[in-house]
Amino acid sequence: MNDLSEVYRSFETGIRSAKAIKPKEYLKSIGLDYSELRIGFNSGQFHHGRKKEIKDHYEKLGLLTKSEAGVNNEGLTAYTVFGRYGLIFPLVNKENEIVNYFALRFDLETPKEEFLNSEGIYPIYPNLLTKRLYLAPTVIDCASLMQSKVLENRDAVIALHNGKLMPQHEEAIKSLSELEEIILINR
Known part of the structure:
Protein backbone atom coordinates (compact mmCIF):
# COMPACT_ATOMS: atom_id res chain seq x y z
CA MET A 1 0.00 0.00 0.00
CA ASN A 2 1.24 3.52 -0.74
CA ASP A 3 3.19 4.93 2.20
CA LEU A 4 4.73 8.35 2.79
CA SER A 5 7.94 7.36 0.98
CA GLU A 6 6.08 6.38 -2.17
CA VAL A 7 3.97 9.53 -2.15
CA TYR A 8 7.11 11.60 -1.55
CA ARG A 9 8.65 10.19 -4.74
CA SER A 10 5.73 11.76 -6.62
CA PHE A 11 6.52 15.10 -4.91
CA GLU A 12 10.19 14.81 -5.99
CA THR A 13 9.00 14.22 -9.54
CA GLY A 14 6.65 17.20 -9.15
CA ILE A 15 9.43 19.68 -8.33
CA ARG A 16 11.36 18.55 -11.41
CA SER A 17 8.36 19.05 -13.69
CA ALA A 18 8.58 21.75 -16.33
CA LYS A 19 5.23 23.05 -15.00
CA ALA A 20 6.64 23.67 -11.50
CA ILE A 21 7.81 27.18 -12.36
CA LYS A 22 6.46 29.00 -9.26
CA PRO A 23 7.90 26.50 -6.74
CA LYS A 24 11.32 26.69 -8.39
CA GLU A 25 11.20 30.50 -8.43
CA TYR A 26 10.22 30.57 -4.76
CA LEU A 27 13.04 28.19 -3.80
CA LYS A 28 15.49 30.37 -5.70
CA SER A 29 14.19 33.47 -3.89
CA ILE A 30 14.94 31.89 -0.48
CA GLY A 31 18.28 30.44 -1.59
CA LEU A 32 17.39 26.73 -1.61
CA ASP A 33 18.23 24.28 -4.38
CA TYR A 34 16.02 21.21 -4.81
CA SER A 35 18.84 19.42 -6.64
CA GLU A 36 21.01 19.57 -3.49
CA LEU A 37 18.35 19.09 -0.80
CA ARG A 38 15.41 16.72 -0.48
CA ILE A 39 12.55 19.00 -1.47
CA GLY A 40 9.40 18.01 -3.30
CA PHE A 41 6.37 19.83 -4.64
CA ASN A 42 2.78 18.80 -3.93
CA SER A 43 0.51 20.06 -6.70
CA GLY A 44 -2.43 18.53 -4.81
CA GLN A 45 -3.15 15.90 -7.43
CA PHE A 46 -1.31 12.81 -6.15
CA HIS A 47 -4.64 11.14 -5.35
CA HIS A 48 -6.33 11.83 -8.69
CA GLY A 49 -7.27 8.69 -10.59
CA ARG A 50 -6.59 6.46 -7.57
CA LYS A 51 -8.88 3.72 -6.33
CA LYS A 52 -11.05 4.33 -3.28
CA GLU A 53 -8.94 2.05 -1.05
CA ILE A 54 -5.81 4.08 -1.88
CA LYS A 55 -7.65 7.33 -1.09
CA ASP A 56 -8.90 5.80 2.17
CA HIS A 57 -5.30 4.89 3.01
CA TYR A 58 -4.16 8.45 2.24
CA GLU A 59 -6.93 9.67 4.51
CA LYS A 60 -5.64 7.45 7.36
CA LEU A 61 -2.14 8.87 6.79
CA GLY A 62 -3.58 12.39 7.12
CA LEU A 63 -2.80 13.38 3.53
CA LEU A 64 -6.48 13.72 2.56
CA THR A 65 -9.54 14.99 4.43
CA LYS A 66 -13.02 14.64 2.99
CA SER A 67 -14.46 17.99 1.98
CA GLU A 68 -17.96 19.35 1.43
CA ALA A 69 -16.87 21.07 -1.78
CA GLY A 70 -18.85 20.23 -4.87
CA VAL A 71 -17.42 18.01 -7.60
CA ASN A 72 -18.25 17.84 -11.29
CA ASN A 73 -18.86 14.10 -11.49
CA GLU A 74 -21.56 12.39 -9.46
CA GLY A 75 -20.24 9.76 -7.08
CA LEU A 76 -16.84 11.42 -6.59
CA THR A 77 -15.66 12.68 -3.22
CA ALA A 78 -13.96 16.05 -2.80
CA TYR A 79 -10.86 16.18 -0.59
CA THR A 80 -8.72 18.77 1.11
CA VAL A 81 -5.08 17.87 0.49
CA PHE A 82 -2.32 18.29 3.09
CA GLY A 83 0.29 20.77 1.86
CA ARG A 84 -1.57 21.47 -1.37
CA TYR A 85 0.49 23.55 -3.77
CA GLY A 86 3.37 23.52 -1.33
CA LEU A 87 7.00 22.58 -0.99
CA ILE A 88 7.35 19.29 0.88
CA PHE A 89 10.29 18.31 3.09
CA PRO A 90 10.46 14.72 4.43
CA LEU A 91 11.09 13.91 8.10
CA VAL A 92 12.50 10.50 8.96
CA ASN A 93 12.69 8.04 11.83
CA LYS A 94 15.85 6.31 13.12
CA GLU A 95 15.64 3.79 10.28
CA ASN A 96 15.65 6.69 7.77
CA GLU A 97 12.07 5.95 6.72
CA ILE A 98 9.83 8.92 5.91
CA VAL A 99 7.30 9.27 8.74
CA ASN A 100 6.23 12.90 8.40
CA TYR A 101 6.16 15.86 6.04
CA PHE A 102 6.75 19.54 6.54
CA ALA A 103 4.86 21.64 4.02
CA LEU A 104 5.52 25.25 3.09
CA ARG A 105 2.52 26.59 1.21
CA PHE A 106 4.31 29.53 -0.35
CA ASP A 107 1.66 30.68 -2.83
CA LEU A 108 -0.86 31.91 -0.26
CA GLU A 109 -1.30 35.58 0.71
CA THR A 110 0.52 34.66 3.92
CA PRO A 111 2.74 31.57 3.46
CA LYS A 112 1.68 28.71 5.73
CA GLU A 113 3.99 26.13 7.34
CA GLU A 114 2.56 22.86 8.65
CA PHE A 115 3.58 19.39 9.74
CA LEU A 116 1.57 16.30 8.82
CA ASN A 117 2.13 14.89 12.34
CA SER A 118 4.61 15.17 15.22
CA GLU A 119 6.96 12.32 14.26
CA GLY A 120 10.44 12.27 12.77
CA ILE A 121 13.46 14.51 12.38
CA TYR A 122 14.52 16.73 9.51
CA PRO A 123 16.77 16.13 7.64
CA ILE A 124 18.04 12.88 9.21
CA TYR A 125 19.03 11.54 12.59
CA PRO A 126 22.55 12.82 13.31
CA ASN A 127 25.50 10.46 12.99
CA LEU A 128 26.37 8.89 16.35
CA LEU A 129 29.89 10.40 16.11
CA THR A 130 28.59 13.97 15.77
CA LYS A 131 30.67 16.40 17.83
Whole structure:
Protein backbone atom coordinates (compact mmCIF):
# COMPACT_ATOMS: atom_id res chain seq x y z
CA MET A 1 0.00 0.00 0.00
CA ASN A 2 1.24 3.52 -0.74
CA ASP A 3 3.19 4.93 2.20
CA LEU A 4 4.73 8.35 2.79
CA SER A 5 7.94 7.36 0.98
CA GLU A 6 6.08 6.38 -2.17
CA VAL A 7 3.97 9.53 -2.15
CA TYR A 8 7.11 11.60 -1.55
CA ARG A 9 8.65 10.19 -4.74
CA SER A 10 5.73 11.76 -6.62
CA PHE A 11 6.52 15.10 -4.91
CA GLU A 12 10.19 14.81 -5.99
CA THR A 13 9.00 14.22 -9.54
CA GLY A 14 6.65 17.20 -9.15
CA ILE A 15 9.43 19.68 -8.33
CA ARG A 16 11.36 18.55 -11.41
CA SER A 17 8.36 19.05 -13.69
CA ALA A 18 8.58 21.75 -16.33
CA LYS A 19 5.23 23.05 -15.00
CA ALA A 20 6.64 23.67 -11.50
CA ILE A 21 7.81 27.18 -12.36
CA LYS A 22 6.46 29.00 -9.26
CA PRO A 23 7.90 26.50 -6.74
CA LYS A 24 11.32 26.69 -8.39
CA GLU A 25 11.20 30.50 -8.43
CA TYR A 26 10.22 30.57 -4.76
CA LEU A 27 13.04 28.19 -3.80
CA LYS A 28 15.49 30.37 -5.70
CA SER A 29 14.19 33.47 -3.89
CA ILE A 30 14.94 31.89 -0.48
CA GLY A 31 18.28 30.44 -1.59
CA LEU A 32 17.39 26.73 -1.61
CA ASP A 33 18.23 24.28 -4.38
CA TYR A 34 16.02 21.21 -4.81
CA SER A 35 18.84 19.42 -6.64
CA GLU A 36 21.01 19.57 -3.49
CA LEU A 37 18.35 19.09 -0.80
CA ARG A 38 15.41 16.72 -0.48
CA ILE A 39 12.55 19.00 -1.47
CA GLY A 40 9.40 18.01 -3.30
CA PHE A 41 6.37 19.83 -4.64
CA ASN A 42 2.78 18.80 -3.93
CA SER A 43 0.51 20.06 -6.70
CA GLY A 44 -2.43 18.53 -4.81
CA GLN A 45 -3.15 15.90 -7.43
CA PHE A 46 -1.31 12.81 -6.15
CA HIS A 47 -4.64 11.14 -5.35
CA HIS A 48 -6.33 11.83 -8.69
CA GLY A 49 -7.27 8.69 -10.59
CA ARG A 50 -6.59 6.46 -7.57
CA LYS A 51 -8.88 3.72 -6.33
CA LYS A 52 -11.05 4.33 -3.28
CA GLU A 53 -8.94 2.05 -1.05
CA ILE A 54 -5.81 4.08 -1.88
CA LYS A 55 -7.65 7.33 -1.09
CA ASP A 56 -8.90 5.80 2.17
CA HIS A 57 -5.30 4.89 3.01
CA TYR A 58 -4.16 8.45 2.24
CA GLU A 59 -6.93 9.67 4.51
CA LYS A 60 -5.64 7.45 7.36
CA LEU A 61 -2.14 8.87 6.79
CA GLY A 62 -3.58 12.39 7.12
CA LEU A 63 -2.80 13.38 3.53
CA LEU A 64 -6.48 13.72 2.56
CA THR A 65 -9.54 14.99 4.43
CA LYS A 66 -13.02 14.64 2.99
CA SER A 67 -14.46 17.99 1.98
CA GLU A 68 -17.96 19.35 1.43
CA ALA A 69 -16.87 21.07 -1.78
CA GLY A 70 -18.85 20.23 -4.87
CA VAL A 71 -17.42 18.01 -7.60
CA ASN A 72 -18.25 17.84 -11.29
CA ASN A 73 -18.86 14.10 -11.49
CA GLU A 74 -21.56 12.39 -9.46
CA GLY A 75 -20.24 9.76 -7.08
CA LEU A 76 -16.84 11.42 -6.59
CA THR A 77 -15.66 12.68 -3.22
CA ALA A 78 -13.96 16.05 -2.80
CA TYR A 79 -10.86 16.18 -0.59
CA THR A 80 -8.72 18.77 1.11
CA VAL A 81 -5.08 17.87 0.49
CA PHE A 82 -2.32 18.29 3.09
CA GLY A 83 0.29 20.77 1.86
CA ARG A 84 -1.57 21.47 -1.37
CA TYR A 85 0.49 23.55 -3.77
CA GLY A 86 3.37 23.52 -1.33
CA LEU A 87 7.00 22.58 -0.99
CA ILE A 88 7.35 19.29 0.88
CA PHE A 89 10.29 18.31 3.09
CA PRO A 90 10.46 14.72 4.43
CA LEU A 91 11.09 13.91 8.10
CA VAL A 92 12.50 10.50 8.96
CA ASN A 93 12.69 8.04 11.83
CA LYS A 94 15.85 6.31 13.12
CA GLU A 95 15.64 3.79 10.28
CA ASN A 96 15.65 6.69 7.77
CA GLU A 97 12.07 5.95 6.72
CA ILE A 98 9.83 8.92 5.91
CA VAL A 99 7.30 9.27 8.74
CA ASN A 100 6.23 12.90 8.40
CA TYR A 101 6.16 15.86 6.04
CA PHE A 102 6.75 19.54 6.54
CA ALA A 103 4.86 21.64 4.02
CA LEU A 104 5.52 25.25 3.09
CA ARG A 105 2.52 26.59 1.21
CA PHE A 106 4.31 29.53 -0.35
CA ASP A 107 1.66 30.68 -2.83
CA LEU A 108 -0.86 31.91 -0.26
CA GLU A 109 -1.30 35.58 0.71
CA THR A 110 0.52 34.66 3.92
CA PRO A 111 2.74 31.57 3.46
CA LYS A 112 1.68 28.71 5.73
CA GLU A 113 3.99 26.13 7.34
CA GLU A 114 2.56 22.86 8.65
CA PHE A 115 3.58 19.39 9.74
CA LEU A 116 1.57 16.30 8.82
CA ASN A 117 2.13 14.89 12.34
CA SER A 118 4.61 15.17 15.22
CA GLU A 119 6.96 12.32 14.26
CA GLY A 120 10.44 12.27 12.77
CA ILE A 121 13.46 14.51 12.38
CA TYR A 122 14.52 16.73 9.51
CA PRO A 123 16.77 16.13 7.64
CA ILE A 124 18.04 12.88 9.21
CA TYR A 125 19.03 11.54 12.59
CA PRO A 126 22.55 12.82 13.31
CA ASN A 127 25.50 10.46 12.99
CA LEU A 128 26.37 8.89 16.35
CA LEU A 129 29.89 10.40 16.11
CA THR A 130 28.59 13.97 15.77
CA LYS A 131 30.67 16.40 17.83
CA ARG A 132 28.79 19.64 17.18
CA LEU A 133 25.01 19.71 16.76
CA TYR A 134 23.06 22.70 15.50
CA LEU A 135 19.39 22.97 16.45
CA ALA A 136 17.52 25.07 13.91
CA PRO A 137 14.13 26.53 14.89
CA THR A 138 12.45 25.53 11.61
CA VAL A 139 12.86 23.18 8.67
CA ILE A 140 13.57 26.14 6.38
CA ASP A 141 16.32 27.43 8.72
CA CYS A 142 17.79 23.93 8.82
CA ALA A 143 17.72 23.59 5.02
CA SER A 144 19.32 27.03 4.69
CA LEU A 145 22.16 26.04 7.02
CA MET A 146 22.74 22.82 5.07
CA GLN A 147 22.64 24.73 1.77
CA SER A 148 25.24 27.23 3.06
CA LYS A 149 27.85 24.46 3.23
CA VAL A 150 29.30 25.82 6.52
CA LEU A 151 28.91 22.52 8.35
CA GLU A 152 32.22 20.81 9.01
CA ASN A 153 33.09 17.16 9.36
CA ARG A 154 31.30 15.70 12.40
CA ASP A 155 28.82 18.61 12.49
CA ALA A 156 25.10 17.93 12.16
CA VAL A 157 21.93 19.99 12.08
CA ILE A 158 18.37 19.06 12.91
CA ALA A 159 15.21 21.13 12.75
CA LEU A 160 12.96 21.59 15.74
CA HIS A 161 9.20 21.35 15.25
CA ASN A 162 8.25 25.02 15.08
CA GLY A 163 10.90 25.82 17.67
CA LYS A 164 9.91 22.94 19.97
CA LEU A 165 12.22 20.18 21.15
CA MET A 166 10.29 16.93 20.72
CA PRO A 167 10.97 13.55 22.38
CA GLN A 168 12.63 12.25 19.19
CA HIS A 169 15.08 15.18 19.29
CA GLU A 170 15.95 14.44 22.91
CA GLU A 171 16.44 10.75 22.09
CA ALA A 172 18.70 11.59 19.15
CA ILE A 173 20.77 13.99 21.25
CA LYS A 174 21.20 11.45 24.06
CA SER A 175 22.50 8.89 21.56
CA LEU A 176 25.43 11.11 20.48
CA SER A 177 28.35 9.66 22.47
CA GLU A 178 30.95 12.08 21.01
CA LEU A 179 28.83 15.24 21.36
CA GLU A 180 30.83 18.23 22.61
CA GLU A 181 28.62 21.17 21.74
CA ILE A 182 25.01 22.03 20.97
CA ILE A 183 24.36 25.30 19.19
CA LEU A 184 20.81 26.62 19.32
CA ILE A 185 20.03 28.93 16.43
CA ASN A 186 17.59 31.72 17.27
CA ARG A 187 15.65 33.73 14.75
